Amino acid sequence: MSKETAARIAVRDALIQLVELNRSFREAVESDHGLPIWIMEADSESRNQRSLAAGIATRLTYIKEQNKQETARLTGLVGISENTLQLGTALNLCRDQFKSAIANFRKLFGDSIEAIEQASDDLRDGLLGGLQIKHLHFVQCYRQLKLFQEPPKRVGFSWAASHSGTVKLTAEEAIDHFRKKYIASVAVNEDICLLEKMPAEEVVVIKRILAPHLRANITWSKDIQALRQADPVLKKQYPAQINSPLPLFIQLKPGEPLPEFNRIRPYDPSTRQERLQRSDARLVKINDNPHSRVYRYA
Numbered sequence: 001m002s003k004e005t006a007a008r009i010a011v012r013d014a015l016i017q018l019v020e021l022n023r024s025f026r027e028a029v030e031s032d033h034g035l036p037i038w039i040m041e042a043d044s045e046s047r048n049q050r051s052l053a054a055g056i057a058t059r060l061t062y063i064k065e066q067n068k069q070e071t072a073r074l075t076g077l078v079g080i081s082e083n084t085l086q087l088g089t090a091l092n093l094c095r096d097q098f099k100s101a102i103a104n105f106r107k108l109f110g111d112s113i114e115a116i117e118q119a120s121d122d123l124r125d126g127l128l129g130g131l132q133i134k135h136l137h138f139v140q141c142y143r144q145l146k147l148f149q150e151p152p153k154r155v156g157f158s159w160a161a162s163h164s165g166t167v168k169l170t171a172e173e174a175i176d177h178f179r180k181k182y183i184a185s186v187a188v189n190e191d192i193c194l195l196e197k198m199p200a201e202e203v204v205v206i207k208r209i210l211a212p213h214l215r216a217n218i219t220w221s222k223d224i225q226a227l228r229q230a231d232p233v234l235k236k237q238y239p240a241q242i243n244s245p246l247p248l249f250i251q252l253k254p255g256e257p258l259p260e261f262n263r264i265r266p267y268d269p270s271t272r273q274e275r276l277q278r279s280d281a282r283l284v285k286i287n288d289n290p291h292s293r294v295y296r297y298a
Helices: 003-031 049-057 082-107 113-130 138-142 171-181 186-196 222-230
Strands: 037-039 076-080 146-148 154-160 164-170 203-209 213-219 241-243 248-251 283-285 294-297
Touching (some): 003 049, 003 082, 037 049, 076 082, 082 138, 164 171, 171 203, 186 294
Parallel strands (some): 076 248
Antiparallel strands (some): 154 213, 164 203, 203 294, 213 241
């Protein structure tokens, strides 16, 4: 058996398992209708909140009106049973296995933009088409559900209205980064030309604009706080802050309420506060093109 065939079989098997576990978890969440739920939706009172939360958290494909750069999001708190939590844990593991299978498959093609597109075409036209699955959204397939076996004391939602993700590289490394990771455009080509004229070892910063996103600031009981301090490994199991593009799924007993939380409102850009710029680390663009992403130190 060739490496290509083995990689395709691994992707197929992982995807079949992913679809099955995904469906089981969605149905389990919908069946926990006796447990409390809150979601941040303007018309949430007139919709089935539990079905909405379960559907978005388990959506693997693009929907018709969804932009290619958009990821399905929904903020909230969802009470679930012990059985549903176990299914969610298994689903998270399956998502990791599918991600690894896809990564191994794509390694056969390389890591450039062109190679990634070729691998995606091969998957879409071959394997996924054979399984009658179209427009798979890989980020939605990979992302982990936020599962809590014990309810936090409080969840405080807040907007991170930010700003940008950054990567610091030398000019030479930045050229290679653009050629491998970015689709060709006027701005990208101009940036590469300007980088080629700079000293190869000069450090530059590539900024990637990030959309506003929600964070959940989590407060635990005194007992759990003591455990976190005694064993840092437990901070992953009992985090203090996480991004929350999907609802937090919290195991509850019948009659047990959701933890205390604030009913966050949709993002209001008028409330954004600009961060002060450090005078010793001021960055300036190397290119006047508004779509340029490269900065150098002034």
